[in-house]
Amino acid sequence: xxxxxxxxxxxxxxxxxxxxxxxxxxxxxxxxxxxxxxxxxxxxxxxxxxxxxxxxxxxxxxxxxxxxxxxxxxxxxxxxxxxxxxxxxxxxxxxxxxxxxxxxxxxxxxxxxxxxxxxxxxxxxxxxxxxxxxxxxxxxxxxxxxxxxxxxxxxxxxxxxxxxxxxxxxxxxxxxxxxxxxxxxxxxxxxxxxxxxxxxxxxxxxxxxxxxxxxxxxxxxxxxxxxxxxxxxxxxxxxxxxxxxxxxxxxxxxxxxx
Ligand SMILES: NC(=O)c1ccc[n+]([C@@H]2O[C@H](COP(=O)([O-])OP(=O)(O)OC[C@H]3O[C@@H](n4cnc5c(N)ncnc54)[C@H](OP(=O)(O)O)[C@@H]3O)[C@@H](O)[C@H]2O)c1
Numbered sequence: 456x457x458x459x460x461x462x463x464x465x466x467x468x469x470x471x472x473x474x475x476x477x478x479x480x481x482x483x484x485x486x487x488x489x490x491x492x493x494x495x496x497x498x499x500x501x502x503x504x505x506x507x508x509x510x511x512x513x514x515x516x517x518x519x520x521x522x523x524x525x526x527x528x529x530x531x532x533x534x535x536x537x538x539x540x541x542x543x544x545x546x547x548x549x550x551x552x553x554x555x556x557x558x559x560x561x562x563x564x565x566x567x568x569x570x571x572x573x574x575x576x577x578x579x580x581x582x583x584x585x586x587x588x589x590x591x592x593x594x595x596x597x598x599x600x601x602x603x604x605x606x607x608x609x610x611x612x613x614x615x616x617x618x619x620x621x622x623x624x625x626x627x628x629x630x631x632x633x634x635x636x637x638x639x640x641x642x643x644x645x646x647x648x649x650x651x652x653x654x655x656x657x658x659x660x661x662x663x664x665x666x667x668x669x670x671x672x673x674x675x676x677x678x679x680x681x682x683x684x685x686x687x688x689x690x691x692x693x694x695x696x697x698x699x700x701x702x703x704x705x706x707x708x709x710x711x712x713x
Pocket of ligand 1: 473474475476477478479480497498499500501503523524525526553554555556557576603604605606647648649650651652653654655656678
């Protein structure tokens with residue numbers, strides 16, 4: 456018996472959220488399941504993936520968890536095949552390219568391996584996933600792709616050059632893919648978070664104290680607040696929104712200290 460037929464909540468419309476074992480991706484997966492999608496949870500941690508899938512099931516939703524290290528292109532190819540096996544003839548309606556995080560270092564201290572991990576995870580894996588799934592969306596004439604960038608796409612904190620460069624690349628890909636797939640019914644947008652209280656930046660929490668206090672919002676975001684922006688852009692309420700980068704940063708990029 457297939458996973459879909461075991462669960463009455465299963466729908467034929469699927470959403471794949473990379474990096475959904477934690478933080479922003481976890482809340483997005485739970486939210487999109489509440490919105491009625493069958494959700495593919497993916498990350499590297501088997502335990503965290505199972506926890507998110509079980510959380511979705513406990514709320515009456517339908518989810519499948521698949522593991523992949525997206526810094527490894529061969530693992531991305533395997534994930535693409537597994538997603539195909541999982542959804543069968545059904546449609547992948549939504550792709551959220553969210554997996555990633557830090558690895559921050561000054562340029563001279565950034566190893567080739569760190570650089571490659573940033574670009575493989577933040578750029579190459581989304582590129583491969585879009586190449587695999589966007590054509591079918593375009594053939595059907597509908598689909599949504601959300602790329603998770605960063606507030607720092609448009610600003611330059613010291614000591615994060617490889618991370619920022621990779622986020623800058625995915626921001627441009629949002630526009631390139633809008634040009635490519637938008638005319639065939641696929642909406643592609645970015646969400647650029649500011650400081651979000653997730654495990655990714657737990658190590659930086661102390662150092663960000665002054666930064667967070669300087670925000671118009673006066674606090675860091677909960678991951679659910681970023682997930683809400685993603686869910687909106689996925690929904691039909693955003694039907695005329697193509698190719699934007701929605702900054703969700705508590706006002707940081709709108710103001711300047713005087
Ligand atoms: N938190 C912030 O303040 C902030 C700000 C700007 C942008 N962002 C962006 O938002 C996205 C989500 O971050 P988060 O704060 O939610 O971080 P998080 O809680 O640490 O979650 C990161 C997720 O990405 C997955 N991931 C990381 N590297 C991966 C890899 N090589 N292969 C597969 N999965 C991988 C993790 O999976 P496992 O744990 O299972 O390995 C986890 O599910 C990232 O792209 C990050 O750059 C976050």
